[in-house]
Amino acid sequence: MLILAFLFLIPLxxxxxxxxxAYYNNVLHLFQRGELAKSQQEAEEGASFFQSSDPDWANxxxxxxxxxxxxxxxDEEALALLARIPSDSKHPEETVRKLVSETxxxxxxxxFSDARAKLSQADxxxxxxxxxxxxxxxxxxxILTAKQGNFGGADRCFVEGLSFxxxxxxxxxxxxLLLDLSWSSIQIGHFDEATTWSxxxxxxxxxxxxxxxxxxxxxNLGWAYYQLGDYxxxxxxFLGASKDAAKLGDTRYELKWLSNAGAIYHDTGDSARxxxxxxxxxxxxxxxxxxxxxxNGLEDLARVSVExxxxxxxxxxxxxxxxxxxxxxxxxxxxxVLTRGMLAxxxxxxxxxxxxxxxxxxDTANPTMARLDAGDQLGKLFERQGKTRxxxxxxxxxxxxxxxxRAQLKSEDSRLPFAFNAAGFYEDYIDLLVKEGRxxxxxxxxxxxxxxxxxxxxxxxxxxxKPAALNARQIAQKTEATxxxxxxxxNHSYLWVITPAKIALIQLPAxxxxxxxxxxxxxxxxNVEDPLQTRNEDGLALYxxxxxxxxxxxxxxxxxxxxADGELSKLNFETLLVPDASQDHGQQLHYLLDxxxxxxxxxxxxxxxxxxxxxxxxxxxxxxxxxxPNQDYPSLPLFGSEMTRIERHFAAQHLAAYAGKQATPxxxxxxxxxxxxxxxxxSHAVASRTDPLDSAIxxxxxxxxxxxxxxxxxxLYARDIMxxxxxxxxxxxxxxxxxxxxxxxxxxxVGLSWAFLRAGAHSVIGALWEVSDDSTPQLMDTxxxxxxxxxxxATALRNAKLGLLHSQSRFHKPFYWASFxxxxxx
Numbered sequence: 001m002l003i004l005a006f007l008f009l010i011p012l013x014x015x016x017x018x019x020x021x022a023y024y025n026n027v028l029h030l031f032q033r034g035e036l037a038k039s040q041q042e043a044e045e046g047a048s049f050f051q052s053s054d055p056d057w058a059n060x061x062x063x064x065x066x067x068x069x070x071x072x073x074x075d076e077e078a079l080a081l082l083a084r085i086p087s088d089s090k091h092p093e094e095t096v097r098k099l100v101s102e103t104x105x106x107x108x109x110x111x112f113s114d115a116r117a118k119l120s121q122a123d124x125x126x127x128x129x130x131x132x133x134x135x136x137x138x139x140x141x142x143i144l145t146a147k148q149g150n151f152g153g154a155d156r157c158f159v160e161g162l163s164f165x166x167x168x169x170x171x172x173x174x175x176x177l178l179l180d181l182s183w184s185s186i187q188i189g190h191f192d193e194a195t196t197w198s199x200x201x202x203x204x205x206x207x208x209x210x211x212x213x214x215x216x217x218x219x220n221l222g223w224a225y226y227q228l229g230d231y232x233x234x235x236x237x238f239l240g241a242s243k244d245a246a247k248l249g250d251t252r253y254e255l256k257w258l259s260n261a262g263a264i265y266h267d268t269g270d271s272a273r274x275x276x277x278x279x280x281x282x283x284x285x286x287x288x289x290x291x292x293x294x295x296n297g298l299e300d301l302a303r304v305s306v307e308x309x310x311x312x313x314x315x316x317x318x319x320x321x322x323x324x325x326x327x328x329x330x331x332x333x334x335x336x337v338l339t340r341g342m343l344a345x346x347x348x349x350x351x352x353x354x355x356x357x358x359x360x361x362x363d364t365a366n367p368t369m370a371r372l373d374a375g376d377q378l379g380k381l382f383e384r385q386g387k388t389r390x391x392x393x394x395x396x397x398x399x400x401x402x403x404x405x406r407a408q409l410k411s412e413d414s415r416l417p418f419a420f421n422a423a424g425f426y427e428d429y430i431d432l433l434v435k436e437g438r439x440x441x442x443x444x445x446x447x448x449x450x451x452x453x454x455x456x457x458x459x460x461x462x463x464x465x466k467p468a469a470l471n472a473r474q475i476a477q478k479t480e481a482t483x484x485x486x487x488x489x490x491n492h493s494y495l496w497v498i499t500p501a502k503i504a505l506i507q508l509p510a511x512x513x514x515x516x517x518x519x520x521x522x523x524x525x526x527n528v529e530d531p532l533q534t535r536n537e538d539g540l541a542l543y544x545x546x547x548x549x550x551x552x553x554x555x556x557x558x559x560x561x562x563x564a565d566g567e568l569s570k571l572n573f574e575t576l577l578v579p580d581a582s583q584d585h586g587q588q589l590h591y592l593l594d595x596x597x598x599x600x601x602x603x604x605x606x607x608x609x610x611x612x613x614x615x616x617x618x619x620x621x622x623x624x625x626x627x628x629p630n631q632d633y634p635s636l637p638l639f640g641s642e643m644t645r646i647e648r649h650f651a652a653q654h655l656a657a658y659a660g661k662q663a664t665p666x667x668x669x670x671x672x673x674x675x676x677x678x679x680x681x682x683s684h685a686v687a688s689r690t691d692p693l694d695s696a697i698x699x700x701x702x703x704x705x706x707x708x709x710x711x712x713x714x715x716l717y718a719r720d721i722m723x724x725x726x727x728x729x730x731x732x733x734x735x736x737x738x739x740x741x742x743x744x745x746x747x748x749x750v751g752l753s754w755a756f757l758r759a760g761a762h763s764v765i766g767a768l769w770e771v772s773d774d775s776t777p778q779l780m781d782t783x784x785x786x787x788x789x790x791x792x793x794a795t796a797l798r799n800a801k802l803g804l805l806h807s808q809s810r811f812h813k814p815f816y817w818a819s820f821x822x823x824x825x826x
């Protein structure tokens with residue numbers, strides 16, 4: 001997303017007639033706020049009004065109008081206006097402002113030599129004095145440097161400008177430079193860094209009321225999240241930024257954010273909304289006579305037309321692009337070339353399509369995602385032609401490049417959503433392998449897409465695509481379990497049933513049918529209904545779809561390990577309805593919990609690499625019953641009851657319990673959690689869907705006494721949990737949503753359970769929904785009694801659930817026992 005240079009000004013001192021100064025500062029306020037059209041209009045009216053009485057103020061207003069024109073992307077008009085404004089050696093600050101604006105506009109027109117000449121003049125003046133506008137010289141130099149391809153040099157200019165801004169307490173300049181750094185990071189594909197700069201720019205802009213900067217920062221943040229694969233968060237940011245831009249009358253950015261929202265609709269399969277957003281953006285582009293934006297709109301409409309089979313429409317849009325993007329094609333960007341290739345492939349012009357796809361792949365200057373898309377399209381082309389080996393090489397090369405790009409991301413927050421981008425690439429490759437009868441290779445590829453970030457954190461993966469090293473049957477033997485590995489795809493879904501003796505592949509319906517049933521079935525569970533009593537159709541259908549085909553291979557004396565995918569991560573398989581052995585009409589049903597011990601695991605690779613826990617003794621770290629930090633997290637009487645029940649199962653010398661005011665995040669983080677074989681939390685918890693690593697266990701507030709507000713120090717965040725290695729045999733989060741609520745492609749549910757596994761726990765018990773505070777103490781008491789009697793955690797948890805299921809109380813309903821799941825990497 002291109003962000004042109006901007007210039008915020010410092011209000012002038014009152015050394016001129018009061019009416020002119022007041023008028024000027026009012027226009028300046030409009031400009032700084034981001035109301036560009038209004039500021040241009042009033043600046044021009046003021047310049048005409050003051051031309052006779054005070055020509056100096058008239059010129060200042062014209063200069064301000066020129067700066068607003070540059071900010072709005074009207075570089076040619078701005079240069080014409082700036083040429084009519086005389087330079088005044090008596091006012092060097094204003095001369096620097098003029099030169100900066102000229103540099104800015106000339107850069108936008110790609111007249112780089114002329115821009116450098118203007119910049120040199122500004123440098124000469126700035127060497128003679130410490131003038132405030134000289135801070136903007138760093139900005140325009142950085143943008144000029146970036147437009148010439150030197151983003152490293154540009155960032156150095158921006159950072160040097162930040163130092164100037166802070167030294168001169170120029171908060172407007174500081175906000176712009178933060179925005180420039182976010183733009184620069186986006187241009188070179190450093191999207192995780194872009195999120196940091198964008199947030200900082202937004203925060204700085206809000207503090208000074210610069211709504212124009214704030215909406216652009218929101219849009220930049222949305223673009224970074226979009227590229228990382230977090231479509232949900234990106235869409236919200238784009239729609240919000242579009243509305244903010246419309247309020248300011250900034251159609252330039254309104255149409256950009258609308259176009260980006262259309263891209264998300266397109267990528268999530270909502271073609272109707274995508275076309276609507278693209279057409280609205282194209283209308284605004286033509287209204288503004290913006291050639292660049294019109295090119296983008298036509299390009300977007302051409303792409304969605306190809307994908308929906310409207311080839312004539314796509315060709316018409318591409319034809320309109322030729323005079324705009326250059327008849328010789330030299331200015332065509334990678335996405336336009338990709339669309340041309342897709343259209344050629346759809347019309348079976350195979351040689352033309354291959355040439356275009358390879359051209360994108362081979363140009364390292366193209367964006368990473370464009371090269372990946374081209375590689376995937378090339379694989380599809382070869383596959384349609386029956387060139388299986390060439391298709392496989394294209395898919396593998398694409399996946400190798402993707403994994404290398406993913407490994408370069410610095411933060412966990414970025415690696416997680418970025419995995420979403422690979423879902424389609426992996427799906428195409430896996431489908432090819434299955435068609436070729438190479439089901440075990442397909443399984444290895446599917447597993448590589450699973451829990452990639454978690455595996456990287458444990459040092460188990462490379463930066464390339466190497467999926468063939470796993471011995472799945474050996475893993476089943478090691479875990480002494482039947483493994484059910486699921487893969488949900490847009491066109492095909494699969495189940496691999498893995499035992500020590502064999503691997504069986506079962507084809508399932510496309511993910512849309514499965515996901516719809518999962519979502520429907522969760523509703524009665526959360527509404528405290530008994531699906532067994534009502535013979536819920538979805539509960540039975542899901543069993544028949546997901547488990548029944550594997551029933552003959554499941555050993556009755558061994559646990560079943562579920563390796564779920566996507567929305568299946570939110571389904572507790574124990575609640576599925578199983579027909580009794582009798583085939584009589586009106587047969588009886590029972591829950592799958594009655595038949596087997598079920599565990600959840602993130603990936604085969606993790607199971608293969610798991611080692612026994614080193615902590616052999618039964619030491620427990622228990623935190624809970626915290627002091628309520630605020631009204632959102634009230635203290636509950638049964639917190640203390642649950643802690644008392646748990647404590648009874650451990651010897652005093654093996655117990656470290658923190659309750660009340662002592663149960664703080666600091667007590668956990670500083671208490672050497674790695675020494676305990678059992679860790680248990682009795683408290684509230686919160687799961688963040690948009691930022692899963694912001695999920696947290698709610699403990700007592702450790703904010704220093706006398707502080708006006710809490711700094712959030714009552715939250716033990718998932719991101720902090722991951723940074724403190726543990727070796728616990730079992731971590732139990734006796735709280736709501738401990739498992740998380742957000743599922744990234746291939747990652748399963750990301751939340752507190754995920755974080756503890758990442759930190760080194762061998763098994764984690766977490767909740768899929770808000771737990772009952774009156775049934776949970778009983779369940780946990782039975783769990784630890786089973787562990788005390790020598791049962792492994794999975795068996796002990798199942799027996800505790802069976803106790804509730806077959807009780808005569810209301811706790812027999814799945815709501816009370818099915819929330820808790822055990823996740824393992826054993």
